[in-house]
Amino acid sequence: MLEVKQVSKLYENQRGVHSIDFSMKRGEIVGFLGPNGAGKTTTMRMITGYLNPTHGSIAIDGLSMADHPKKARQKIGYLPETPPLYPEMSVQSYLQFIADLRDIPAKEQKRRIGEVIERLGLQGRERQVIRGLSKGYKQRMGLAQAILHNPDLLVLDEPTSGLDPKQIIEIRQLIRELGENHTVLLSTHILPEINTLCNRVLIINQGRIVLDGHPDQLAQSMGETFEVSLEVKGPREAILAELRGLPQVASVKPLAEEPAAAAGAAASATAALAQQPEQDAPEQGVGAQEQAEPAAWPAETFTDGAEPPTVKVLVSAADRADLREAIFYRMAELRYPILAMKKESLSLEDIFLKLTTNETIDAGIGSGDSSSSDDSSHSPDSTDTNDKGVNPHA
């Protein structure tokens, strides 16, 4: 659908982007992330034919932007950061003007404008002057002009920037719907937007693509360990010792101090267990190896009505093993109810900061998982992908 090959842009003395190389398949919604000045707008303006690359080539559906700019641009809809609107025009007359500009045949214009007005929820506002529209509706107009000629590829530069939370939700929903029959390249500063909208993310920093992959795969690939955060009801020390005793557990870190009431409940629980001759109370502070089998610990143990304490911990695995089933079965066996269990991974924000603040990526990507230890495979120009389908250097 889109091929960007070794594209560079030099502005007078300064480099806008350097040897950008990526492609997009039909149907993908790709998030384009980067700090200020990284080169997102420059790249998008070159893809949409508004700026010529200094080096390299861009093709849309096999049509070279340099050789067939008009035909190639017909396949693209572009929403720049500031929508290109004429404030004195009405919604209807502006869309009519864009239809003429885009060479939409006269007999199709009425139907197409009607479809777009409906699609973007602009019904009833056809005669309204654009100046009087809210920012969210102006953004809808920006999207309307971008899709009026039914392009294959939509390029959206910060489409939710400056909108209020309700408008953001509405515009995201529209983008999601547009993604059902368009290929979308979307730049944003809002990281959760990538997770909710995109099936792939490209991160650009200082004019170079530094990461390319699925948002979830990025997090997995860059995670150094497998971690599980856990909330369990039961006696704190016994739970910690049990978790430490599980195979492949590297460490167990308490996440929060228990509140005083809960600590009181823990003492009460221990006392209650001590009064049960047929069951051994769990020993406090004993290492996993010497730990006696803790007693089953039914909720009715808390005869004084006190709530059992909730123990919050972060359990890290050796060898990135998935610990969740082992934790579940052991806690169930001991009848310590698990209130919450979540696999932790690096957030997109963590990854973004790692990559754009020049920290070294020291795990997963391009190192441990790579079949080659040759330094050349780690060069910025490498197109290697690791086993997660993530290309760390693009």
Ligand SMILES: Nc1ncnc2c1ncn2[C@@H]1O[C@H](COP(=O)(O)OP(=O)(O)OP(=O)(O)O)[C@@H](O)[C@H]1O
């Ligand atoms: N017309 C221009 N003339 C000279 N330098 C420019 C021009 N446009 C962009 N640049 C430079 O090119 C680099 C990339 O800028 P670009 O606007 O593409 O980044 P961006 O990722 O879109 O940033 P932002 O998120 O702030 O919009 C920056 O160093 C910028 O200063």
